[in-house]
Amino acid sequence: xxxxxxxxxxxxxxxxxxxxxxxxxxxxxxxxxxxxxxxxxxxxxxxxxxxxxxxxxxxxxxxxxxxxxxxxxxxxxxxxxxxxxxxxxxxxxxxxxxxxxxxxxxxxxxxxxxxxxxxxxxxxxxxxxxxxxxxxxxxxxxxxxxxxxxxxxxxxxxxxxxxxxxxxxxxxxxxxxxxxxxxxxxxxxxxxxxxxxxxxxxxxxxxxxxxxxxxxxxxxxxxxxxxxxxxxxxxxxxxxxxxxxxxxxxxxxxxxxxxxxxxxxxxxxxxxxxxxxxxxxxxxxxxxxxxxxxxxxxxxxxxxxxxxxxxxxxxxxxxxxxxxxxxxxxxxxxxxxxxxxxxxxxxxxxxxxxxxxxxxxxxxxxxxxxxxxxxxxxxxxxxxxxxxxxxxxxxxxxxxxxxxxxxxxxxxxxxxxxxxxxxxxxxxxxxxxxxxxxxxxxxxxxxxxxxxxxxxxxxxxxxxxxxxxxxxxxxxxxxxxxxxxxxx
Amino acid sequence: xxxxxxxxxxxxxxxxxxxxxxxxxxxxxxxxxxxxxxxxxxxxxxxxxxxxxxxxxxxxxxxxxxxxxxxxxxxxxxxxxxxxxxxxxxxxxxxxxxxxxxxxxxxxxxxxxxxxxxxxxxxx
Ligand SMILES: Nc1ncnc2c1ncn2[C@@H]1O[C@H](COP(=O)(O)OP(=O)(O)O)[C@@H](O)[C@H]1O
Ligand SMILES: [Mg+2]
Numbered sequence: 049x050x051x052x053x054x055x056x057x058x059x060x061x062x063x064x065x066x067x068x069x070x071x072x073x074x075x076x077x078x079x080x081x082x083x084x085x086x087x088x089x090x091x092x093x094x095x096x097x098x099x100x101x102x103x104x105x106x107x108x109x110x111x112x113x114x115x116x117x118x119x120x121x122x123x124x125x126x127x128x129x130x131x132x133x134x135x136x137x138x139x140x141x142x143x144x145x146x147x148x149x150x151x152x153x154x155x156x157x158x159x160x161x162x163x164x165x166x167x168x169x170x171x172x173x174x175x176x177x178x179x180x181x182x183x184x185x186x187x188x189x190x191x192x193x194x195x196x197x198x199x200x201x202x203x204x205x206x207x208x209x210x211x212x213x214x215x216x217x218x219x220x221x222x223x224x225x226x227x228x229x230x231x232x233x234x235x236x237x238x239x240x241x242x243x244x245x246x247x248x249x250x251x252x253x254x255x256x257x258x259x260x261x262x263x264x265x266x267x268x269x270x271x272x273x274x275x276x277x278x279x280x281x282x283x284x285x286x287x288x289x290x291x292x293x294x295x296x297x298x299x300x301x302x303x304x305x306x307x308x309x310x311x312x313x314x315x316x317x318x319x320x321x322x323x324x325x326x327x328x329x330x331x332x333x334x335x336x337x338x339x340x341x342x343x344x345x346x347x348x349x350x351x352x353x354x355x356x357x358x359x360x361x362x363x364x365x366x367x368x369x370x371x372x373x374x375x376x377x378x379x380x381x382x383x384x385x386x387x388x389x390x391x392x393x394x395x396x397x398x399x400x401x402x403x404x405x406x407x408x409x410x411x412x413x414x415x416x417x418x419x420x421x422x423x424x425x426x427x428x429x430x431x432x433x434x435x436x437x438x439x440x441x442x443x444x445x446x447x448x449x450x451x452x453x454x455x456x457x458x459x460x461x462x463x464x465x466x467x468x469x470x471x472x473x474x475x476x477x478x479x480x481x482x483x484x485x486x487x488x489x490x491x492x493x494x495x496x497x498x499x500x501x502x503x504x505x506x507x508x509x510x511x512x513x514x515x516x517x518x519x520x521x522x523x524x525x526x527x528x529x530x531x532x533x534x535x536x
Numbered sequence: 537x538x539x540x541x542x543x544x545x546x547x548x549x550x551x552x553x554x555x556x557x558x559x560x561x562x563x564x565x566x567x568x569x570x571x572x573x574x575x576x577x578x579x580x581x582x583x584x585x586x587x588x589x590x591x592x593x594x595x596x597x598x599x600x601x602x603x604x605x606x607x608x609x610x611x612x613x614x615x616x617x618x619x620x621x622x623x624x625x626x627x628x629x630x631x632x633x634x635x636x637x638x639x640x641x642x643x644x645x646x647x648x649x650x651x652x653x654x655x656x657x658x659x660x
Pocket of ligand 1: 460461463464465487489490491492493494495496497498499500501502524525
């Protein structure tokens with residue numbers, strides 16, 4: 049059960065452990081030598097457990113057992129008569145020293161196991177926290193390959209995903225040397241002698257000791273990269289085989305037998321992270337679809353109203369006015385009636401324009417964000433100080449989001465703030481749109497008390513942006529929004 | 537002398553209604569067009585005094601057409617009046633940025649309004 053002792057350690061740490069394993073017990077022995085007559089062998093043996101535990105903590109089982117050996121020699125040489133020889137005369141001394149060897153070895157191995165277990169638990173806890181925090185799956189994948197690589201005596205670790213086209217792709221990787229990581233997203237076929245194939249066929253952990261006779265592209269690539277002893281375990285997400293976690297060594301050292309079991313603990317976490325991320329991504333995507341579908345419908349309704357109804361009404365108005373000009377002067381009543389109808393029609397047209405504008409602002413699709421925000425500023429009931437740096441056209445979703453944010457903020461300033469001025473800054477020059485809308489009103493805006501601000505937050509998040517509201521009572525209200533532009 | 541008009545709009549109903557009304561009000565509609573290309577050709581051959589350009593010509597933009605007409609040919613650069621079923625305030629910034637001499641809401645179209653816009657530019 050040296051399982052946990054297989055935890056990997058850095059080279060410096062290994063050297064330190066070996067030095068301590070040899071020098072530690074010897075120094076303890078030499079240090080206590082002046083007190084030999086007063087303290088006796090038993091006290092020395094007891095003290096010698098100290099370097100054993102220390103070495104076990106830093107260096108693992110083998111250095112710890114070595115420390116026990118060195119301790120044995122030290123005790124026999126310096127503290128058990130005849131001095132200066134490993135021979136031990138007194139039977140009591142012999143029993144004490146043998147007891148030390150047995151207890152020392154047991155303590156050392158216990159410490160190694162516990163500390164390995166603690167490391168593994170710590171790693172699992174870190175990953176679980178990462179997965180639970182809404183970290184992106186890529187982040188979790190990278191962390192898992194690294195933690196697994198650090199814990200196991202592997203030279204490289206990979207996370208591969210089974211793709212619908214019958215290949216596997218590399219989604220994360222780690223290597224001890226920093227090299228040897230295939231490009232992510234790279235797809236390779238499988239079906240021959242490779243972990244991908246074995247696990248695909250059995251759904252269970254698998255092991256390969258050499259890729260020398262690999263017969264499929266994944267295996268061939270592994271051989272080319274110098275991978276030898278390799279262990280893989282399946283990642284099962286909600287009942288389906290999603291991919292595999294692979295740990296491999298590039299030396300001729302065979303990965304220990306417990307590797308499969310230790311990998312499995314991490315694989316479960318990977319699967320959970322993937323399931324979480326998938327449902328989060330699905331939720332975000334569906335929210336974005338709902339918003340986009342809503343916007344698209346509004347745009348279409350506005351277009352239909354404008355191109356169809358509105359145009360037709362306008363033409364009818366012109367026809368009525370043309371008819372009016374043909375009415376003989378003496379038919380005043382008819383003329384007045386026609387003129388009344390024309391006027392009524394005009395009102396309907398205006399009404400419809402008002403409705404259309406609320407559904408979707410024409411200037412946004414025709415002129416983009418700059419002119420649209422200028423129009424909002426001009427129409428605002430509270431005077432607006434505008435700093436606008438947004439010349440280019442942006443993806444429609446972003447233009448629409450930015451427009452509604454400024455629109456809602458200006459409406460709020462007029463409706464709730466008792467403000468005397470609103471500062472609106474819009475910058476869309478780099479890879480992000482930055483909006484800042486600040487009023488000098490009474491403050492105290494609370495998104496939970498209405499539908500406007502909360503809707504804006506939804507909107508901002510569906511385009512991957514962030515919104516902050518600062519609105520302490522008495523200090524006015526500011527809305528700060530950043531939206532990344534580089535999403536399609 | 538009556539003002540000679542070219543009307544560019546992609547809506548047949550509107551072209552018909554506008555022509556009837558404006559002619560009643562003493563203008564001469566020398567031609568109509570419903571695409572950018574058609575409009576440029578007509579303007580070249582008919583040499584109208586004023587061209588009315590709808591801001592939306594299906595997939596084409598009336599702003600673009602106004603710009604091309606204003607660049608015009610050496611010989612002929614007729615003033616452009618933009619028209620739309622949208623009210624002016626909805627598109628004010630874009631209208632201001634265009635080389636057109638003015639804007640008329642379609643519902644407020646009249647010979648008098650055109651005369652006023654063109655007369656104003658003649659003076660200034
Ligand atoms: N600029 C502001 N200044 C002061 N109070 C505000 C401001 N904006 C919003 N509020 C307060 O926060 C609440 C929530 O705002 P909002 O979500 O826009 O909902 P609504 O405007 O529909 O009431 C408002 O009811 C109002 O009391
Ligand atoms: Mg509001």
